[in-house]
Amino acid sequence: MRTPEEELARALARYEWVLANVADGIYGLDADGRVEFVNPSAVRITGYPLDEQRTVDQHRLLHHHRLDGSPYPREECPVWQALRTGRTVTAGDEVFWRKDGTPVPVELIAVPTVEDGVVTGVIVSFRDLTERREAEQQAAEIDRLAREASASRALSDRLQEALLTPPPEPDHLHVVVRYQPAGHEALVGGDWYDAFLQPDGATVVAIGDVVGHGSDAAAAMGQLRGLLRALSYDNDEPPAATLSRTDRAAQGLAVGTLATAILARVERHPDVPVSGRRVLRWSNAGHVPPLLLSPDGSSRVLDTRPDLMLGVDPEAPRHDHTVELEPGDTLFLVTDGLVERRGSDLDEGMARLQEALRDLAGEQLDRLLDTILERLVPLAGQDDVAVVAVRAYREDRPRPPEAGPNVLPPGVS
Numbered sequence: 001m002r003t004p005e006e007e008l009a010r011a012l013a014r015y016e017w018v019l020a021n022v023a024d025g026i027y028g029l030d031a032d033g034r035v036e037f038v039n040p041s042a043v044r045i046t047g048y049p050l051d052e053q054r055t056v057d058q059h060r061l062l063h064h065h066r067l068d069g070s071p072y073p074r075e076e077c078p079v080w081q082a083l084r085t086g087r088t089v090t091a092g093d094e095v096f097w098r099k100d101g102t103p104v105p106v107e108l109i110a111v112p113t114v115e116d117g118v119v120t121g122v123i124v125s126f127r128d129l130t131e132r133r134e135a136e137q138q139a140a141e142i143d144r145l146a147r148e149a150s151a152s153r154a155l156s157d158r159l160q161e162a163l164l165t166p167p168p169e170p171d172h173l174h175v176v177v178r179y180q181p182a183g184h185e186a187l188v189g190g191d192w193y194d195a196f197l198q199p200d201g202a203t204v205v206a207i208g209d210v211v212g213h214g215s216d217a218a219a220a221m222g223q224l225r226g227l228l229r230a231l232s233y234d235n236d237e238p239p240a241a242t243l244s245r246t247d248r249a250a251q252g253l254a255v256g257t258l259a260t261a262i263l264a265r266v267e268r269h270p271d272v273p274v275s276g277r278r279v280l281r282w283s284n285a286g287h288v289p290p291l292l293l294s295p296d297g298s299s300r301v302l303d304t305r306p307d308l309m310l311g312v313d314p315e316a317p318r319h320d321h322t323v324e325l326e327p328g329d330t331l332f333l334v335t336d337g338l339v340e341r342r343g344s345d346l347d348e349g350m351a352r353l354q355e356a357l358r359d360l361a362g363e364q365l366d367r368l369l370d371t372i373l374e375r376l377v378p379l380a381g382q383d384d385v386a387v388v389a390v391r392a393y394r395e396d397r398p399r400p401p402e403a404g405p406n407v408l409p410p411g412v413s
Contacts (some may be wrong), residue, residue, distance in 0.1 A: 243283050
C-alpha cells in the first residue's frame with residue numbers, strides 16, 4: 001500500500017514522462033505570458049534551448065509576427081486571450097518563429113490555469129503542421145494536374161472527333177479504322193489516319209505519325225493531315241506526287257514538323273471489266289510498311305524501300321508502288337505503336353502482326369481489328385496506335401451484309 005506521498009510522486013513521474021516524450025510542444029506560462037516550463041518537443045520544434053526561453057515573454061519570442069511579416073499584436077494572440085478571459089482557446093492556423101528566423105505553421109490550444117477564481121497562467125500545447133501542410137500542397141498540386149489533364153483529355157476528345165473522322169464505305173470496299181491513345185497525356189497525339197473518296201471513284205487511305213506527343217503534336221498532325229487531304233481530293237495524280245506537293249506546301253506555309261506517312265489509292269484495274277480486281281497504288285514516306293492479308297490467312301509485308309519522311313527535304317524524290325488487290329484481300333496501314341516494342345526491331349513487330357492475323361482472315365473486319373488490338377496492345381502503351389483496314393469484295397456481287405451499309409459523302413452515289 002503506497003502512502004499519499006508515494007502516489008503523488010508516482011503521478012508526477014508519469015506527468016514528467018508524458019511531457020518528455022509527447023510529440024507536441026507544451027509550454028507553461030505565468031499570468032504575464034512568461035515561460036515557466038518547456039517540454040523537449042517545444043525545444044526541438046522552435047530551436048530555442050530551455051535556458052533561452054525560461055522567464056521570457058513567449059509571444060515576443062515566438063509569436064511576434066504573422067506569416068506575411070506583419071506585426072502580431074499581443075491582444076489578438078489566442079494565448080493572450082486565454083489569459084485574459086479564463087477560457088480555453090483553440091487556433092488552427094498560427095505560426096511560431098524558430099530561432100533561425102524560419103516560420104513553422106502550428107495549431108494550438110491554450111488552457112488557462114485558474115486558482116481561487118484567478119487566472120494564474122496558461123498551458124499551451126501546439127503541433128507542428130509542416131508535414132501536413134506539405135501533404136496538403138502536394139494534394140492540391142495533384143488535384144490541379146488532374147483537372148488540367150481532364151481538360152486536356154476533353155479537348156483531345158473534341159480534336160479526335162474533328163480530325164479523326166469516320167471513313168466512307170464505298171460499294172464493295174469495307175474501310176474500318178481504329179485509334180488507341182497512349183496511356184498518358186492527351187488522347188490525341190501525332191498519329192493520324194484518313195480515308196475519303198475522290199471524284200473519279202477511287203478510294204484514298206492515308207496514315208501518318210508526326211514526331212512528338214501531346215497537344216503540340218496533335219496540332220501539327222491536324223495541319224499536315226488537312227494539307228494532304230485537300231491536295232489529294234481533286235487530283236488523280238499518283239500518291240508520290242501528292243506527297244511531294246504536300247511536303248512543299250508544308251514548308252511554304254511554315255508547318256514545321258517531321259512526319260512519316262503512307263498515301264494509298266485503291267483504283268479499278270485499268271482495261272479490265274468490272275470484276276472486283278483492283279490496283280493498290282501507294283507511296284511511303286518513311287512509314288511502317290503496309291501489310292496485305294489474303295483470305296486463306298497468309299499475309300505479306302509490302303516492304304519497299306521507303307522514301308524520306310516529310311519535313312526533311314521537299315525536293316527529295318518519291319516513288320509509287322503497285323500491287324493487285326484481289327477480292328477478299330485486306331490491306332492494313334498501321335502506326336509503329338502497334339508493332340514496335342522495346343528490345344525488338346520492326347521486322348520482329350511485323351512478324352508478330354502476321355502471326356496474330358493468321359487465324360483471323362475470315363473474321364468480320366470490325367471484330368478483326370478489335371482482336372488484333374487486344375492481342376498486340378492489351379494495355380495502353382507508350383505510343384499511340386492507329387490502324388486503317390480496307391477489305392475488297394467482288395464488284396459483280398452484292399455488298400456482303402457483314403460489311404454493313406454504304407456510307408458515302410453527300411452528292412456521291
